[in-house]
Amino acid sequence: MQIVILNDANEVAAYGADIFTQQLKKKAESVLGLATGSTPVALYQELIRRNEAGEISFKDATTFNLDEYLGLDGSHPQSYRYFMNEQLFNHVDIDKDKTHVPPSDAKNPITACQEYEGHIVAAGGIDVQLLGIGRNGHIGFNEPSSGLTSRTRVKTLTKATIDDNARFFKEDEYQPHLSITMGIGTILDAKKVVLLATGENKAEAVHAMIEGPLTAACPASALQMHRDAVIVIDKAAASKLK
């Protein structure tokens, strides 16, 4: 694991954007693994800016998102497909047909999960996978106790994650308790992994991921086994490191 500690969230976003910029410059037809949530928003804004400035192009890139709520179709404002369109895809020169989000409305989710894995393999595997981290150490929607070699599958969200994400839903709005997520094994297959974390509320999870034991109790600790994992954090998220 390479640990990069920066001053604040802006520097973290810029550092993350540099990694994606280098990747796209090196290989225009890169396969990018993407994430949702609050943390990557500033990074996506920076990539949009660089795309508009002509510094990078997504024209030949393919993307695979980590996860999606089961049962929310892409037109639902809380779906991760909607999020990706709004936060990145609608604003860059990407071919939407080459953007993939786990299928939330599949008649047979189990088959759909296997097919998602197949699409990643057919695209040549993920070159760089972007990750955030949950306060409970989850990556994607791989909650604590997820198998360290797990593949894309349906996962029940923990109460902690449902509570954390309640801020995105209106009070009387249906909030799904099930998701489809890439597994930890799927994530570990990416050639490079970049995890971003900012803010003091991530400090405990960051400590467990980097300095704790390799354990399913902290899914992000599985990144200790990855050959090219870069952990980019601000000082607040690093505050519990020894």
Ligand code: F6R
């Ligand atoms: C989102 C995802 C999640 C988030 C995590 C942190 O696609 O996979 O694991 O990265 O819940 O979310 P934020 O960034 O909102 O704190």
